[in-house]
Amino acid sequence: MRARLPDRQDVVQRDGVHVAFEVFGQGEPALLLIPASPITHARSWKGIVPSLARRFTVITTDGRGTGRSDRPRTPECYAPAEVTADLLAVLDAAGVDVAFLVAHCHAVPWALCLAADNPERVAGLLAIDPAVALAPPHPHTMEPDLRWADRVDAPSGWATRNRQFWRQDGGYREWIEFFFGQQLPEPHSTKQYEDTVGWALDTDAEAMIAEREGRAAPPAGEAETLCRRVRCPVRVLHGSDDRCQPVARGRRLAELTGGDLVVLEGAGHLPHARDPVKVTRLITGFVDSTTGAPMHATTWTRGACRPARVLYLSSPIGLGHARRDVAVAKELKRLRPELEIDWLAQHPVTAVLDAEGEHIHPASRWLASESAHVASEATGHDLHCFQALRRMDEILVANFMVFQEVLEEGCYDLVIGDEAWDVDYYWHENPELKRGQNVWITDFVGYLPMPDGGEREAFLTTDYNAEMIEHIDRYPWIRDRAIFVGDDEDIVPDTFGGDLPAIRDWTTEHFSYSGYITGFTPPGPDEVAPLRTQLGYRDDELVCVVAVGGSGVGQALIDKVVAAYPLAKKAVPELRMIVVTGPRIDPAAFPQHAGLELRGYVHRLYQHLCVCDLAIVQGGLTTTMELTAARRPFLYFPLGHHFEQNFHVRHRLDRYGAGQYMDYATTDPDLIAAHITELAGQPVSYRDVETDGAARAAQLIAELI
Amino acid sequence: MRARYPDTDGLLVRDGVEIRYERYGEGRPAILLLPTWSVVHSRHWKMQIPYLARHFTVVCFDGRGSGGSSRPADASAYSDAAFASDALAVMDAAGIDSAVLVSVSCGAFWALRLCAEHPDRVLGSVFIAPTAPLVPPLAERRVQRFGEVIDDPAGWQTYNAHYWKTHYPEFVEFFMGRIFTEPHSTKQIEDAIGWALETDGETLAAAHRGLECCDAAATRRLAAQLVCPVLVMHGTQDAVRDYAEGEALADCTDGALVTLAGAGHFPHARDPVQVSLLIKQFADRIRR
Numbered sequence: 003m004r005a006r007l008p009d010r011q012d013v014v015q016r017d018g019v020h021v022a023f024e025v026f027g028q029g030e031p032a033l034l035l036i037p038a039s040p041i042t043h044a045r046s047w048k049g050i051v052p053s054l055a056r057r058f059t060v061i062t063t064d065g066r067g068t069g070r071s072d073r074p075r076t077p078e079c080y081a082p083a084e085v086t087a088d089l090l091a092v093l094d095a096a097g098v099d100v101a102f103l104v105a106h107c108h109a110v111p112w113a114l115c116l117a118a119d120n121p122e123r124v125a126g127l128l129a130i131d132p133a134v135a136l137a138p139p140h141p142h143t144m145e146p147d148l149r150w151a152d153r154v155d156a157p158s159g160w161a162t163r164n165r166q167f168w169r170q171d172g173g174y175r176e177w178i179e180f181f182f183g184q185q186l187p188e189p190h191s192t193k194q195y196e197d198t199v200g201w202a203l204d205t206d207a208e209a210m211i212a213e214r215e216g217r218a219a220p221p222a223g224e225a226e227t228l229c230r231r232v233r234c235p236v237r238v239l240h241g242s243d244d245r246c247q248p249v250a251r252g253r254r255l256a257e258l259t260g261g262d263l264v265v266l267e268g269a270g271h272l273p274h275a276r277d278p279v280k281v282t283r284l285i286t287g288f289v290d291s292t293t294g295a296p297m298h299a300t301t302w303t304r305g306a307c308r309p310a311r312v313l314y315l316s317s318p319i320g321l322g323h324a325r326r327d328v329a330v331a332k333e334l335k336r337l338r339p340e341l342e343i344d345w346l347a348q349h350p351v352t353a354v355l356d357a358e359g360e361h362i363h364p365a366s367r368w369l370a371s372e373s374a375h376v377a378s379e380a381t382g383h384d385l386h387c388f389q390a391l392r393r394m395d396e397i398l399v400a401n402f403m404v405f406q407e408v409l410e411e412g413c414y415d416l417v418i419g420d421e422a423w424d425v426d427y428y429w430h431e432n433p434e435l436k437r438g439q440n441v442w443i444t445d446f447v448g449y450l451p452m453p454d455g456g457e458r459e460a461f462l463t464t465d466y467n468a469e470m471i472e473h474i475d476r477y478p479w480i481r482d483r484a485i486f487v488g489d490d491e492d493i494v495p496d497t498f499g500g501d502l503p504a505i506r507d508w509t510t511e512h513f514s515y516s517g518y519i520t521g522f523t524p525p526g527p528d529e530v531a532p533l534r535t536q537l538g539y540r541d542d543e544l545v546c547v548v549a550v551g552g553s554g555v556g557q558a559l560i561d562k563v564v565a566a567y568p569l570a571k572k573a574v575p576e577l578r579m580i581v582v583t584g585p586r587i588d589p590a591a592f593p594q595h596a597g598l599e600l601r602g603y604v605h606r607l608y609q610h611l612c613v614c615d616l617a618i619v620q621g622g623l624t625t626t627m628e629l630t631a632a633r634r635p636f637l638y639f640p641l642g643h644h645f646e647q648n649f650h651v652r653h654r655l656d657r658y659g660a661g662q663y664m665d666y667a668t669t670d671p672d673l674i675a676a677h678i679t680e681l682a683g684q685p686v687s688y689r690d691v692e693t694d695g696a697a698r699a700a701q702l703i704a705e706l707i
Numbered sequence: 708m709r710a711r712y713p714d715t716d717g718l719l720v721r722d723g724v725e726i727r728y729e730r731y732g733e734g735r736p737a738i739l740l741l742p743t744w745s746v747v748h749s750r751h752w753k754m755q756i757p758y759l760a761r762h763f764t765v766v767c768f769d770g771r772g773s774g775g776s777s778r779p780a781d782a783s784a785y786s787d788a789a790f791a792s793d794a795l796a797v798m799d800a801a802g803i804d805s806a807v808l809v810s811v812s813c814g815a816f817w818a819l820r821l822c823a824e825h826p827d828r829v830l831g832s833v834f835i836a837p838t839a840p841l842v843p844p845l846a847e848r849r850v851q852r853f854g855e856v857i858d859d860p861a862g863w864q865t866y867n868a869h870y871w872k873t874h875y876p877e878f879v880e881f882f883m884g885r886i887f888t889e890p891h892s893t894k895q896i897e898d899a900i901g902w903a904l905e906t907d908g909e910t911l912a913a914a915h916r917g918l919e920c921c922d923a924a925a926t927r928r929l930a931a932q933l934v935c936p937v938l939v940m941h942g943t944q945d946a947v948r949d950y951a952e953g954e955a956l957a958d959c960t961d962g963a964l965v966t967l968a969g970a971g972h973f974p975h976a977r978d979p980v981q982v983s984l985l986i987k988q989f990a991d992r993i994r995r
Contacts, residue, residue, distance in 0.1 A: 291991070294991065294992025294993070299957075299963060299964045299965070299966075300963075300964075300965050300966070301965070301966040301967075301968050302965060302966070302967055302968065302981050302985075303967075303968035303969055304889065304967070304968065304969035304970055304978060306889070306890065306891075306969065307968055307969030
């Protein structure tokens with residue numbers, strides 16, 4: 003799911019060629035983001051658009067030859083004059099008189115032409131890794147480029163940038179895969195690599211060849227003249243490890259235009275993809291330095307006069323975090339009554355917080371929905387949560403930028419992030435942005451590959467784990483305290499992959515253990531019977547509660563359980579089944595049976611779970627641990643490809659001796675009915691779930707402030 | 708020792724009054740740190756100058772009646788017009804065509820006059836804890852009777868011409884305590900008392916009388932003519948000029964208001980980092 007959808011999606015047409023553009027936001031001034039098309043398109047800006055669009059009007063174009071634009075096949079169609087005319091047409095169509103231009107690589111000459119020839123339309127130019135012939139190209143590209151039109155036998159490396167080779171079967175893809183491997187020299191860039199290769203494959207060899215031959219980039223002398231004609235403010239960003247364009251070009255561009263140069267040490271050719279936070283801030287800073295930072299009515303409170311303030315972030319993926327975080331916050335306020343706690347949170351966490359009277363920061367409304375993204379990633383009884391998290395990259399960076407602004411304006415002493423992946427990741431990537439103390443809370447450590455993901459998935463999870471470990475080794479001061487919700491034995495016996503350490507050893511070294519945090523106290527033995535009566539359950543019936551959480555994921559499981567119901571009912575006549583479908587699944591869509599009740603919503607569902615005779619649930623940690631704490635028998639079906647449910651949660655439940663693991667794929671209604679018959683109403687012998695987890699976590703946090 | 712010494716300083720003479728000024732640093736725009744009431748001289752900017760001078764040309768001068776400038780005896784020498792003319796003369800002497808003005812307290816009067824009457828020389832104006840008699844004075848100051856003889860005056864009653872003839876140091880001590888309402892302000896209070904004792908009660912009384920014409924109507928009239936960007940900052944714990952004065956000035960100049968929660972009347976001395984950053988941010992915006 004995209005972090006932000008465009009407010010307008012449109013095309014301009016010039017001489018029969020359609021060029022697509024999108025408009026986001028409505029602030030002043032306008033920014034026109036110009037990708038190096040057609041090898042890439044508007045989506046290459048995904049890491050920076052959402053946060054820029056909160057302040058500015060942001061216009062992105064695909065550029066002729068790719069994306070939603072047409073793909074003309076003749077070189078003349080890609081002449082610079084055509085491209086700049088497209089861009090002016092886009093500005094006209096968007097109703098923008100003057101814009102800042104942000105251009106990448108070989109889009110920079112187009113932006114320079116626009117700025118030189120139409121100075122009244124361009125307020126400033128920010129060039130990223132400019133491909134302008136102001137200095138010699140990299141030696142490794144010179145020889146291959148001379149042979150661009152030659153027939154080259156079995157080329158490799160840069161020599162695959164060759165017209166004949168691109169026309170061979172698989173040749174263009176081979177070039178693209180080589181090229182973007184070169185452009186992302188930063189370790190742990192797998193997602194950016196997959197993205198950029200994918201966008202490059204949105205076009206084809208013929209459009210690429212036509213563009214390359216029609217590009218007519220100005221040679222050295224003309225390029226200098228062009229730069230000297232630019233009168234608007236200029237900023238150049240250049241990665242020190244850019245293997246496409248030498249830094250000398252960026253430096254010379256800044257000199258000739260009187261602009262400033264920011265060298266991004268250690269960065270490659272795609273800093274807007276790999277270091278989106280820094281690039282966003284450099285763009286915003288450039289606009290501010292040109293137009294002046296806005297000065298709003300504001301309040302600055304003297305340091306001595308400030309109340310101690312906490313900004314609490316609770317992961318919206320699953321409702322379990324909300325309840326445990328409220329419990330921790332209540333314990334924290336008990337220890338430190340003077341604390342003010344603001345929550346930066348999104349639906350559905352906000353529903354829990356509202357009900358508890360907690361204060362939700364108004365900037366929460368800017369957050370892109372993580373739970374909607376996860377729901378969009380699920381199909382049937384399957385959610386590949388590792389890939390879903392990877393594909394959440396643009397949502398995470400968009401939400402991080404909201405968080406960082408809140409933090410910089412809000413004078414917080416402490417940040418608590420319960421699986422706030424955005425804060426943890428981007429503070430380690432941009433450590434200079436950290437402010438205040440930081441507590442990281444999680445209930446699992448380590449990405450684990452699903453067996454059917456093969457070597458590739460094992461490589462990816464290892465790479466993500468390695469990046470996390472390197473982050474913490476290099477910047478141990480980013481997490482002032484890391485709390486694992488559970489105990490060391492709850493941690494899987496696996497390693498982080500490859501040569502990386504055992505997860506349990508590493509976690510013990512880097513975390514404090516709080517024990518499990520339920521967020522509620524289960525009813526005691528004497529309280530079960532009255533609560534059952536209160537909820538309308540009789541003593542002589544066996545109540546089976548089926549719950550699938552609030553997202554749309556769950557229909558498949560309900561189908562199977564409902565199919566099992568008649569079989570189970572035959573074996574267990576006193577069976578009564580309550581199926582809670584959640585708000586997104588229509589209860590009327592299932593067959594009707596006597597003793598089977600389908601409900602869209604059940605108020606205080608956990609009370610029902612606490613007194614039922616059997617529960618059938620997915621493999622989420624919160625619900626299964628609620629059942630464990632309440633000592634109820636239950637069947638749990640981890641979502642397919644959900645490594646956390648399949649490995650981490652299952653390991654923990656095994657330790658507690660709780661629940662019957664079920665494999666959705668191989669389970670049929672007969673097997674479900676057999677388990678219902680066997681387990682409903684039977685006593686359990688689970689390990690006790692601790693009840694002091696929230697207090698222990700709060701104590702660990704309170705020690706910091 | 709000072710953190711930074713002026714690159715040039717000098718004395719200029721205008722209508723027989725000597726004005727001592729200093730110039731620091733290079734860079735555009737120039738920033739003119741205006742004098743306030745003559746109870747203190749230009750050293751009250753000591754916390755701003757070294758920082759701002761690394762980025763901008765900074766000019767300051769001792770207001771007439773204070774520091775190294777003359778102490779004319781006649782109240783008419785202390786009109787807002789006189790201070791404004793001094794500022795222009797200092798800009799000329801320092802080679803500054805135009806500048807961002809920064810004023811504190813009743814320095815707002817001359818800043819307003821410069822903005823309204825010499826818009827070509829003013830790029831923008833920052834008002835810190837401005838005296839802007841657009842709202843009633845603070846309740847505790849309503850006991851003031853400047854020209855009357857008061858027996859055993861206390862508190863704001865010591866703001867009194869007769870009392871200053873004999874008890875000027877006692878008034879200064881009281882007054883500086885009201886400027887710095889923030890806890891732990893001993894050094895700032897000692898500094899300000901020291902500067903205040905470099906002038907005398909008679910001079911200060913003349914300076915006070917010279918400003919009696921600066922009323923609500925005059926303020927409103929000047930503010931209405933103002934065209935440059937404006938930033939107002941005002942402390943919520945200001946016990947000399949009500950926070951509402953800053954609000955009112957921001958309102959009638961269409962300026963940005965920064966509320967300094969918990970700050971007193973001299974935030975540039977007590978919270979120098981934040982005030983300097985705000986001045987720089989404002990000046991950066993002007994530069995473009």
